[in-house]
Amino acid sequence: GAGVSQSPSNKVTEKGKDVELRCDPISGHTALYWYRQSLGQGLEFLIYFQGNSAPDKSGLPSDRFSAERTGGSVSTLTIQRTQQEDSAVYLCASSLRVAAAAAYEQYFGPGTRLTVT
Amino acid sequence: LAKTTQPISMDSYEGQEVNITCSHNNIATNDYITWYQQFPSQGPRFIIQGYKTKVTNEVASLFIPADRKSSTLSLPRVSLSDTAVYYCLVGDFRGSTLGRLYFGRGTQLTVWP
Numbered sequence: 538g539a540g541v542s543q544s545p546s547n548k549v550t551e552k553g554k555d556v557e558l559r560c561d562p563i564s565g566h567t568a569l570y571w572y573r574q575s576l577g578q579g580l581e582f583l584i585y586f587q588g589n590s591a592p593d594k595s596g597l598p599s600d601r602f603s604a605e606r607t608g609g610s611v612s613t614l615t616i617q618r619t620q621q622e623d624s625a626v627y628l629c630a631s632s633l634r635v636a637a638a639a640a641y642e643q644y645f646g647p648g649t650r651l652t653v654t
Numbered sequence: 655l656a657k658t659t660q661p662i663s664m665d666s667y668e669g670q671e672v673n674i675t676c677s678h679n680n681i682a683t684n685d686y687i688t689w690y691q692q693f694p695s696q697g698p699r700f701i702i703q704g705y706k707t708k709v710t711n712e713v714a715s716l717f718i719p720a721d722r723k724s725s726t727l728s729l730p731r732v733s734l735s736d737t738a739v740y741y742c743l744v745g746d747f748r749g750s751t752l753g754r755l756y757f758g759r760g761t762q763l764t765v766w767p
Binding site for chain 2: 541570572578579580581582585593595596628630641642643644645646647648
């Protein structure tokens with residue numbers, strides 16, 4: 538079946554504007570994850586959803602970041618009042634469920650490259 | 655939070671076996687160890703996962719000692735296409751609730767002809 542899809546693939550925005558990044562997980566995957574990867578850096582875990590619920594939001598970098606998931610499927614990561622340090626690739630992944638081994642076998646999308654000018 | 659430590663980079667030649675070790679001293683009892691591969695401009699790809707002893711699949715082997723404070727990813731007979739960043743992942747389960755996942759910076763493996 539189809540893999541994880543993300544849109545847009547690239548986004549250039551001006552400092553101070555809001556942006557929305559979208560993730561469409563693999564059908565049937567109940568768990569969804571958001572990561573951020575800055576140039577030359579590792580993956581920074583942001584948040585995960587089990588169904589529509591996000592039990593732990595402490596990984597979000599600031600209160601300008603928010604995420605939601607509706608219908609147990611599509612998720613949106615919103616960044617308000619973007620700053621230049623928000624420039625990065627935002628990756629989304631999904632897994633069958635959040636439970637020990639299954640949580641770690643994640644399927645990643647191609648990412649959204651965000652550039653804040 | 656179960657953090658991981660890996661070498662920043664490794665070099666190898668085609669046909670050699672490569673072993674990449676990851677330290678995870680604070681791993682929790684119910685945590686699994688997972689390795690991912692990432693090529694430039696792509697999302698990471700799951701390679702292998704284990705809990706203890708040895709796991710082998712068609713692309714790699716994973717060795718985990720009894721104390722589980724480290725793990726070693728073994729790639730047999732690497733080729734140029736194995737040049738990528740390799741990440742070791744350990745989770746942060748609190749009971750049945752997943753906390754945060756720590757990927758770290760990974761190991762850049764470069765395979766030379």
